[in-house]
Amino acid sequence: MKKEEILSFARKNWVPVLRDRSADFLCEVVKKEKPKKILEIGTCLGYSGILMLENSQESFLVTVEKDVEKSREALQNFSQAGLLDRVEVINQDAMEVIQNLVKNEQKFDLIFLDGPKGQYVKYLPNLKQLLNRGGILFADDIYYHGLVKQGYPKHKHRTIVYRLREFIDLITNDKEFETFLFDIDDGFSLSYLK
Ligand SMILES: C[S@@+](CC[C@H](N)C(=O)[O-])C[C@H]1O[C@@H](n2cnc3c(N)ncnc32)[C@H](O)[C@@H]1O
Secondary structure (H helix, E strand, O other): OOHHHHHHHHHHHOOOOOOOOHHHHHHHHHHHHHOOEEEEEEOOOOOHHHHHHHHHOOOEEEEEEHHHHHHHHHHHHHHHHOOHEEEEOOOOOOOHHHHHHHOOOOOOEEEEEOOOHHHHHHHHHHHHHHHEEEEEEEEEEOOOOOOOOOOOOOOOHHHOOOOOHHHHHHHHHHOEEEEEEEEOOOOOEEEEEO
């Protein structure tokens, strides 16, 4: 599928892909920063990955998706977009991949965090190690349908909301990061490693 088709398929079938204003913002970030290496957690169908690669010709993307079907479809979509030589799609659980990347001393200029929201806070220490100085961590959906900014969450959302609050607290209070929070779409944070 082309990226426009991915978007309309995703909207029709309730597949969660990057929303329009967040997508515009992410594209501006890659255009300006020209990251050489990007790590994406949560490939889905490759929509955000295609956007990032199309907006920065110098970038190589490592993208992680644990669902087999989605990673297969993403590969086809990257192929159709003519981007296969600039992307590695890893079909594995993100935590395992992140730990391996740390072990192998890999570094990235941009990390786009768009995987399981309840895991952001667990991933954070390792993601920090994976960033080059001056690198950027872009975390999507940090307000989780607005629930993170409201008071006491309902039982079924409680763990995820508390974990996202903890993530926001850590990332905004970490002196090694300069962090900006955006109340756009479902909320996202942009953190520069000093
Ligand atoms: C919000 S979607 C990503 C959307 C994509 N970045 C885009 O905008 O086109 C989140 C994705 O993370 C994947 N995911 C969930 N848990 C995961 C895990 N533990 N490891 C890797 N991927 C995971 C889901 O299967 C889903 O496709």
